[in-house]
Amino acid sequence: MMILSRLLGCQEQLGFLHQSKEELTDSHPVVCNRNILVELEEGVGVAVMKMKSPPVNSLSLDFLTEFSISLEKLENDRGCRGVILTSAVPKIFSAGLDIKEMCGKSAEHYAEFWRAVQEMWLKLYKSNMVTIAAINGNCPAGGCLMAVSCDYRIMAENPKYSIGLNETQLGIVAPFWFKDTIANTIGHRATERSLQLGLLYSASDALKIGIVDELVPEEKVLNAAAATMSQWLAIPDYARQISKSMMRKPTLDRLLTHRESDIQNFVSFVTKDSIQKSLQTYMESLKQRKG
Numbered sequence: 001m002m003i004l005s006r007l008l009g010c011q012e013q014l015g016f017l018h019q020s021k022e023e024l025t026d027s028h029p030v031v032c033n034r035n036i037l038v039e040l041e042e043g044v045g046v047a048v049m050k051m052k053s054p055p056v057n058s059l060s061l062d063f064l065t066e067f068s069i070s071l072e073k074l075e076n077d078r079g080c081r082g083v084i085l086t087s088a089v090p091k092i093f094s095a096g097l098d099i100k101e102m103c104g105k106s107a108e109h110y111a112e113f114w115r116a117v118q119e120m121w122l123k124l125y126k127s128n129m130v131t132i133a134a135i136n137g138n139c140p141a142g143g144c145l146m147a148v149s150c151d152y153r154i155m156a157e158n159p160k161y162s163i164g165l166n167e168t169q170l171g172i173v174a175p176f177w178f179k180d181t182i183a184n185t186i187g188h189r190a191t192e193r194s195l196q197l198g199l200l201y202s203a204s205d206a207l208k209i210g211i212v213d214e215l216v217p218e219e220k221v222l223n224a225a226a227a228t229m230s231q232w233l234a235i236p237d238y239a240r241q242i243s244k245s246m247m248r249k250p251t252l253d254r255l256l257t258h259r260e261s262d263i264q265n266f267v268s269f270v271t272k273d274s275i276q277k278s279l280q281t282y283m284e285s286l287k288q289r290k291g
């Protein structure tokens, strides 16, 4: 019930009400949501989802809810066959889960938050559409999960940007389905090293290890994503979708089977004093790094 009312509440915020006349008459309909801009190029059947939640596109409960609703709308739109996921915030793809959602809140809040994280991943990983991440900035932890849940990743070749699952550096643990998703991308051994050490890879190392598929100059990331999209869309949808499902279903089913216990694990983990302390110390270190 709580989730339903949040979804309904968010649908109002989703901005269908806030579209300007220009946006409505544009041949590329734009939906201006609070955290995500969705632009659907109808003739081509491709939507661009631009995350725009400054300063760092952190994945808050509101953001995740909006993301899942937006993706579901595209999924149900027969005119949309592909999605490019990118960022409208300079230098940041996404800073991952919003740490503030995991600090000093109630057990009920943590459970609701974690269900929204699961939902985002389930929707993205099982999408029937072609999904391409155009990674135009830093991409740690939950940001990396989003990227590796797409079918293909193109990253800006900027030595300042990094990508990876750095959870252990915060004193927390990537859950099994984060691990499965990255292992499906880079293999078991590389995942073991990557997860234990909480490695963040530079763009060039990410290409070498296979977290990303391609590097291009920053200003070409979106064009490169569009070019790759047209190659993938040249394959008949039905055959491609069944192949995707064959590869991903066991991983999806594992979370679906253990969804409630995964939420309980998260809540009991994150409510530990030691974990709360680690997260608070990490947030403080982020602030101090600025100064």
Ligand SMILES: CCCCC/C=C\CCCC/C=C/C(=O)SCCNC(=O)CCNC(=O)[C@H](O)C(C)(C)COP(=O)(O)OP(=O)(O)OC[C@H]1O[C@@H](n2cnc3c(N)ncnc32)[C@H](O)[C@@H]1OP(=O)(O)O
Residues within 6 Å of the ligand: 055, 056, 058, 091, 092, 094, 095, 096, 097, 098, 099, 100, 138, 140, 141, 142, 143, 166, 167, 170, 172, 173, 174, 175, 265, 266, 269, 270, 283, 286, 287, 290
């Ligand atoms: C055994 C069973 C296990 C079960 C499961 C249990 C555990 C849970 C696992 C949970 C998995 C977690 C996944 C995650 O995604 S955790 C988040 C990890 N993210 C990070 O480590 C990234 C942190 N951020 C950065 O490194 C940098 O901010 C940056 C992304 C590189 C951008 O740098 P810069 O442009 O210099 O920006 P600032 O650092 O100055 O940041 C601007 C403000 O944004 C705040 N911030 C940054 N990241 C986050 C975040 N993830 N959440 C919330 N807030 C964030 C930062 O504090 C600044 O705020 P201020 O302006 O108020 O100081």
